Amino acid sequence: MVAEDDAKQAELVRRYLEHEGHTVTVVEDGRTALDQVRHQEPDLVVLDVMMPRADGLDVVRILRAESRDVPVLMLTARSTEDDLLLGLDLGADDYMTKPFSPRELTARVRTLLRRNRRGADPAPVPAPAPDPTPAPEPEVGPxxxxxxxxxxxxxxxxxxxxxxxxxxxxxxxxxxxxxxxxxxxxxxxxxxxxxxxxxxxxxxxxxxxxxxxxxxxxxxxxxxxxxxxxxxxxxxxxxxxxxxxxxxxxxxx
Missing domain, CATH: 1.10.10.10 (Winged helix-like DNA-binding domain superfamily/Winged helix DNA-binding domain)
Known part of the structure; x- marks a missing residue:
């Protein structure tokens, strides 16, 4: 989900993310963003700090208070470092400063999704048929x-x-x-x-x-x-x- 009230910025982000194979929902204000997260449970939220009807900081604060652990990538102006640090303090996972490279944004999204899925519970796997040959001990990596x-x-x-x-x-x-x-x-x-x-x-x-x-x-x-x-x-x-x-x-x- 992309929460961004600048229509041109939102369209640019949407196009790049869809080109990467993601399904993207775009909302224009913080209150709608909260409703969408509660009902659709997106895999990741790209969240602008400055938005009408609840800004990005309020959205993060409410999501974490509701124990929603959806990854949040915040977009912020370079001049608002205090907002950025407050966003991280409230539970945002990553941030990018405006103006930003859309390619870097898609890379950050890819990284957050990969790390979030790594911590998810694995899907159940059917038990294999018995094999009389002893299986080798699995190698344990770092x-x-x-x-x-x-x-x-x-x-x-x-x-x-x-x-x-x-x-x-x-x-x-x-x-x-x-x-x-x-x-x-x-x-x-x-x-x-x-x-x-x-x-x-x-x-x-x-x-x-x-x-x-x-x-x-x-x-x-x-x-x-x-x-x-x-x-x-x-x-x-x-x-x-x-x-x-x-x-x-x-x-x-």
């Missing part, structure tokens, strides 16, 4: 391994996060940052390195985008977000993921 850092578990194959067995809901952007850090616990990640995990290098992306994702992750996985023990700030450099229990044992020894 993407199939559950990453564990203390009580924190990150499952890249299922796109799942838990702390002490309690599930934690993460946006695709938050998940990409957390998975990268969980794969190398203790390593210090610069903001530039984490930005590469989010979108690849993009001259319009601010390091503040990473800070917003980190802030949201701390709210979800830390006991005391204002005194983080898992995602630790390394001043002047970036962030690293640690095991609080391990740190406490070292401090007491």
């Amino acid at each position: 993407d199939d391994e559950v990453l564990a850092v203390g009580a924190l578990r990150v499952d890249p194959a299922r796109h799942e996060v838990s702390v002490g067995g309690t599930p934690v809901e993460c946006t695709p952007g938050e998940f990409r940052i957390l998975a990268a850090m969980a794969a190398e616990p203790g390593r210090v990640f610069t903001r530039a390195r984490l930005l590469e995990e989010l979108h690849g290098f993009d001259k319009y992306i601010s390091g503040r985008t990473v800070d917003v994702h980190i802030m949201n992750l701390r709210k979800k996985i830390e006991r005391a977000p204002r005194r983080p023990a898992r995602i630790v700030t390394v001043f002047g450099v970036g962030y690293k993921l640690t095991d609080p229990a391990k740190n406490a044992r070292h401090a007491s020894s």
